[in-house]
Amino acid sequence: MANDKPIPVDQLPPVVSALSEVVVVEARLRLVRWVFPGSLVLIILGQLKPLAHHFFAPFPWMASGLGLWGCISAAHWAFEGRQSMTKSGKNKWVYIFLVVSVVVLIVVVFAVPNLDDKKLAYTFGVLFVVVLVVVAFAVPKPTDFQYAVFRIVLALAAAGVAAMIPGILEVSISNWLRAGGALAVFVIVFFKSPAALVANPK
Amino acid sequence: MNKIDECLRAFWISKLGVDRLDRLQGGSTDQSPQEKGLSIMGQLREQPQRFYDLMLEGFDGYFHQSVYARTFGKKSMAGPLAELPIGKSQGDVEWWAQFGSTSKGRTRVLAGARKRMEFLSETDKIVRHTVAVPVLAEALHSRLQIRVLTVQSTVTTWSDLLGVRIRRILTPVIDNELADMLFNALKPLSPGLGDMHDLSAQAVELMKDTDRVHTFSGTFGVRLVGRTRHASEGGQLGRRRPLHVVMPQEFEELISAERIRHCEIEIQDEWNGLPRGTAVVLYPMEGKIIFRRMLGVGVINDFLAYLAR
């Protein structure tokens, strides 16, 4: 092969410009981890009607639009770097999360115009449950803070899912709390911490 | 074992030095080192393991030798080395004997690297013989060290060894080549043989101790684009003077470098097992150390352990 020759190092071109590209690729992969979830949050915020009243009328469109743009951009670069992401330990779970979220997002985007509030809550509930299942494998030994966050999110997600489940559930805790329906599910999941896990002993 | 191989083994034994040979014989004699070696081989005929013990002793303190150091990170070669089939061969390397214990993370295997040598006799005929040069592989925790006996010999020596008048040695014995043979023989044991242990930092530390170590030449890398060499030449009575005396500015440059390609040092005061007068050449970036002059017994292992920190 023409390129199979030894090369004195003084004849090598400077490697700095190629390394700059390596740095940008690494920055992209790191950003993907933050931009995608951040964009999802923007989309969710854009769907919350009370916020539109709080800010200004075009807020939902702008937030959802920006969020969608961010998601597509992040998903594109995650796909471009899929070889890198699936080989790297911690990035592998981020990649799985992204793929699952994109699929759910596409379903949600098409289904949202036809959903009422209950179905919307259910859809996001399912989404977050799936996310937490992935996170459970990616973070097998969460810190106390991480566990507290997971508890809140799981409780919200369970409440969302329960919104679509028929039946009556009522919960009372002492004389300071009474809840029914989806809220009751939230209270049970949050306060009773199902599947108690052993956090890292400190 | 044929006569030539017995002569060769006596030759290796003779490299232990006159003092050690006299102690082994139980007294000083007028014989040449090769004759002393032959006499000792005669005593060892019934005890082959004793020859291997003497070789190990030689590597530990008497032989002029080249040492190649490699690092393994978290892995260790002690286990794989301990499982080598002693008495068998792998390619051109015969596994002679094993020493040490894997429970202490240290295993040493003595081997013979077979090199086909060619000589031109006085009658212009090509004489060929396969010579087994002693080499040692040692695994110490996360390090692998290969030691190769330095073979410097004259036409007269080879004539005596082969029993044929030799005019020229056609095949030089190069330490890198023998080390390569041993590395390649060890490759089946482990997916990788680690990395060359860069001893630049240790070399700089050594050179900085100008009370106990004199540096006569050094080559260092200039960023990643070149190299510079500083060497002192002869002083009074043809004796070289150290760099820190004759060119202090250049010496400062050398000891400020991150990558040392080569340095030649001499021990001035007993230091980490090496006696005064020991001459060592280091090729730090390759992880190679050559013991050029060993005056009597030196405890090389202490020095190597210091370098491997």
Place this chain on the structure above:
Amino acid sequence: MISWLTWPVEWLARILSKRRKQKIEIALQEAGFVDAKQWHTLNRISKDEASEQLELAVTNGILEKMFLYEGHDSPITFVVPETLLDTHVLLSEIDAFSEEGRKLFVSSNFTRPVYVAPRS
């Protein structure tokens, strides 16, 4: 592909990596190659991460992997592709003209991997 759709992450990545790029330019200047140890020091990441990043850059075609011969028997420093490991090279081929005719055995045991800009 940097289209208007994928622009946000790309733009942010280039902004955020500007400082790191400047630091690398100052450290490496005209250097023709980099190794995992230098990359680990420059970026303050673990050695394993540094190796992984460089290997992935090779997979993505951003860098090319070569092997730097460290033996002291060579008068000049040179790199070889993997196909030339454990073969003989003519020193005159690497511009060591004073060593005309001398061959050098480039043993894989005395080389280490380095990463260079891809040759076109």
